[in-house]
Amino acid sequence: MSHCPILVLEDDQAQRTLLTQILAEAGHPVEGVATAEQADKALAQGHWQLLLSDWKLAEGDAAELIQSARQRYPTLGIIVATAYGSIAHAVSAIQLGADDYLAKPFQRQELMLAIDKVSRARRLREDNAALSAQLSEQERLVDLVGHSAPMQRVYQRIQRISQVAATVLIQGESGTGKELAARALHKLSPRRGPFIAVNCGAIPESLAESELFGAEKGAYTGAHQTIVGKIEASSGGTLFLDEIGELPLELQTRLLRVLQEGCITRLGSSEERKVDLRVIAATHQDLANAVADGRFREDLYYRLNVIPLAMPPLRERPEDIPALVNCLLTRSAQRHKLTPPELTPAQLKALMDCPWPGNVRELANAVERLVLLGELELSPLPANPGNAPLLPSEGIQWEVLEQRYLQAALERAEGNRSEAARLLGLGYKAFLYRAEKYGLT
Known part of the structure; x- marks a missing residue:
């Protein structure tokens, strides 16, 4: 059993002396106090890991102290002991935040077992708190993925x-x-x-x-x-x-x-x-x-x-692309209630080789299309915006333009949809999706 600092609240001086002596002999750093007010001050000033408190005190009971200690020190171990042991007292103490309950008179071995049990519960709470802090830190930087x-x-x-x-x-x-x-x-x-x-x-x-x-x-x-x-x-x-x-x-x-x-x-x-x-x-x-x-x-x-x-930009950190893709695949699949597809080595290489002029947003769109259509489509836009095709000042009707290219590809391929998809640089399923959209199938 590891030794932990214990604060003892007992209003009877003889009992307080006996308890602190037993705990000190067992190797625990220990301090005894007589009132809830003294216990409250000691908890605020020291690094106590466990509170052993009498339930019935001269000024009332320890209910308020237990409740306050649990709220202020979430990982603190708390044991309540009283000569007025009853089921009602036990339930009240546990509901207020106590970890265990001892009815007086109790044997030394019972006390040691209770301390060991509560110490293990305290360590578990500390581990959980540390893990929660780490997760919270990660969540604070949510979506900023990458170790480059x-x-x-x-x-x-x-x-x-x-x-x-x-x-x-x-x-x-x-x-x-x-x-x-x-x-x-x-x-x-x-x-x-x-x-x-x-x-x-x-x-x-x-x-x-x-x-x-x-x-x-x-x-x-x-x-x-x-x-x-x-x-x-x-x-x-x-x-x-x-x-x-x-x-x-x-x-x-x-x-x-x-x-x-x-x-x-x-x-x-x-x-x-x-x-x-x-x-x-x-x-x-x-x-x-x-x-x-x-x-x-x-x-x-x-x-x-x-x-x-x-x-x-994403092109300056291509080593982050695998982690980004995994994250985006999971989120997109969850959003659409689908099973995330398995990427082939060739697909991952294509993703890492792409210049991604639209950066992570463009990558996210490509991953979402992969989840929905099962085909990896990479943007035809060049990495150098200076080489991009000129856009007329009056703009274009994108859907009309897309439909014309689909129709032209089908005509050149003489109705062969696989060949038409190849001419347009599209996957077969992606081509079918677009062709069906315009009633070209």
Whole structure:
């Protein structure tokens, strides 16, 4: 039996002396106290692993102490002993959080056995708590998968800057996980408020001001009630401004004031409201070039770029692709209630050799198609966007274009669907799926 520090609460001095002597002789560090108040102070000051408490005390019973100790020290072992032993007392003690119950008078061997039993339960709770802490740490960085050197640098930077309140500017190509990094920063931080994400490029310019700063009732046509803006709603937490480069210049000025003074004014109001928030901004653009072109305020750029965080593109960490694929396969299969397919070595090599211009988002789409269709389809887009086909200024009708190519492939292959699929670089099942979609089968 391992020796553990034990705190003894016994209001009878003779009994207290006897118990502490027995436990000390057994090799346990031990201290005896006479009241629940003294026990409470000792638990707060020391590193006790086990509490041996009398149930009936001069000022009442130990119920309140047991309940409080269990809540404050979840791994503490607790044994209750009393000369007034009864089933009712035993049930009450266990319900309040005690691990075991001894009825006086008890033998030395009974006490030792109870201590051994409760010590094992305490160690199990400690192991579970440690495991939960590890899992919690992993969940905080959920979706940031990879052990490559570039990702290790990302993890180290996130861990290092999560505890401070400075503004962070996350830069990286589309699909590299900028929002996931922002969420990890928030979850690792001491801020217990909400994480609110705003895509600056997706808000209509006419609504952007009220969306961010809020509006009083009647501030504009259609404002039938007061609107709390995203900035105000994220007070106490983190505001994530995705695609910050798309924010209109007028609102850039107002955002700069929020960062400088920590207050906002709702649309239609003159009242300033204090906000306590951390701002994390993200962009796939080169903001320095945007500043040079006059599309982004220089002073706001420097306010945002206090701590830069660069997200590496997938082509710079191909060794992370197997782990990413396994994770994405499992999640996609669970989402669609399907069995995840087994990847062949050739398929995995194809995935690792692909340049992935769309990064993890593109990989996730390819994996989802694999789960749904059973065929691995890789994007035909080149790694170098400069070599991409020109898109007409008026745009295209994608479904019309796709149907024409499918029809043309079938005509050239003289109706041979396998050959038509080969001409289009599609798997056979993927070709059938698309052909059936347009009634070409």
